[in-house]
Amino acid sequence: MKTPQPRRGSRAAKRRILLVLTALLAVAGVVGAVAVHRMTTGRLDHGTVFTESSGQLTVKPGELFSIEVFGYQGGRETWTVAFPGPDPAIVQPSGDEYVDNVGIEDLAGFVLIGNRGSGGHYYFTFRARNSGRTTIAVHAGYSGHKSFGGSDQTKREFTVDVR
Numbered sequence: 001m002k003t004p005q006p007r008r009g010s011r012a013a014k015r016r017i018l019l020v021l022t023a024l025l026a027v028a029g030v031v032g033a034v035a036v037h038r039m040t041t042g043r044l045d046h047g048t049v050f051t052e053s054s055g056q057l058t059v060k061p062g063e064l065f066s067i068e069v070f071g072y073q074g075g076r077e078t079w080t081v082a083f084p085g086p087d088p089a090i091v092q093p094s095g096d097e098y099v100d101n102v103g104i105e106d107l108a109g110f111v112l113i114g115n116r117g118s119g120g121h122y123y124f125t126f127r128a129r130n131s132g133r134t135t136i137a138v139h140a141g142y143s144g145h146k147s148f149g150g151s152d153q154t155k156r157e158f159t160v161d162v163r
Contacts, residue, residue: 011026044095046123058161059128064094069138072119073098079122082137083153090132090162094125112136135159
């Protein structure tokens with residue numbers, strides 16, 4: 001009785017399959033990393049970013065800058081620039097956006113308990129125009145609770161010196 005001999009091509013075929021699977025996993029990892037990076041950095045150029053605790057801001061004429069405020073959009077905490085806005089001769093609004101925090105805890109929380117995430121950051125972007133001083137106020141339209149990682153204030157004011 002003959003013992004079956006292993007097929008010569010089977011080892012090479014297994015290596016090719018393993019190589020293809022490894023390449024697919026690498027591509028999936030890169031695509032996932034790019035997607036998470038895009039979700040957590042936003043689409044706007046934020047320029048120099050000042051946090052919600054900055055208060056007094058000093059910028060140069062022509063400089064692009066942003067005010068970053070933590071918010072929990074899932075809890076209906078929407079931040080906007082208060083009316084009236086800053087003096088348009090001193091600073092000009094350039095846009096605003098909300099950028100989610102995305103991390104392992106967000107993915108695990110959503111899968112395990114239906115958590116809607118750990119909040120994010122609002123960026124209010126401006127272009128400094130002429131020398132002078134103005135105030136930018138932002139406020140939350142609703143804040144029924146203390147934000148995760150933020151404060152329970154619903155209005156913040158920033159004095160901007162352009163020089």
